[in-house]
Amino acid sequence: MKSSLSCVGFVWAMLSFFAMGLSCVGFYMPLWLEGSMHNSTPSSLNTFRRCNYLRMGKEGRIEVVMECGRYTAFSDIPSQWWQIATVTVGVGCCLLIPVAFGALFSCCVQTVVSKLSCRLGGGFQCFAALCIAAGCLLFPFGWDNPEILQICGNKADTFKLGRCEISWAYYCTMAGGATAFVCFLLSLCSVRQRGGYQRTSTSA
Secondary structure: OOOOEOHHHHHHHHHHHHHHHHHHHHHHOOOOEEEEOOOOOEEEEOOOEEEEEEEEOOOOOEEEEEEEEEOOOHHHOOOHHHHHHHHHHHHHHHHHHHHHHHHHHOOOOHHHOOHHHHHHHHHHHHHHHHHHHHHHHHHHHHOOOHHHHHHHOOOOEOOEOOOOEEOHHHHHHHHHHHHHHHHHHHHOOOEOOHHHHHHHHHHO
16 A cells, blocks of 8 residues: 655655654663773763662672673762753653664555644654753763762763763764654655645546
8 A cells, every 4th residue: 555655754764763763762771971990890880770880789898890780770970960961861762762663664554644643743753852962961960979080080070071971872863863853844745635646536
């Protein structure tokens, strides 16, 4: 069955899936920031996951945990800014997932998407883009927490990286949010005009 999407609509569908992939991968990977601890052990993290970190051992000694994982509880996230960023980016990613799969499905089935549903999906993408952008902008406000000081040095502070570097997953998340906003703009003209269908059916 012929899709109700226009040529712009097919681009919108592909970019919607691309935006979802970029945002979700970037959000999940603990590679927003990379640095090293005092013993030169490489370490990285994002707002809710970390790789190679310090913890208090059973004998009261500080030990290095050489693995990646999320914080045990939401309250364990060391910065309120990061807690907010985790929620906002997470909400943005969750909104992008159903829109992306719905857009892809609409490439094959005519009745899946209408002008209203397409614009509604675009509205979700716009809101998701704003959520992701807000989370990425809030991330540097938490650079003064103890875990950042452990891997970035005492010179680290809000919007000051110390010896750390922003890594690819942060840029990937930002790119996903920017692509989602482009998808919102494309969604405004993604559905074929009804007149086109009438002419097609008449000629057939």
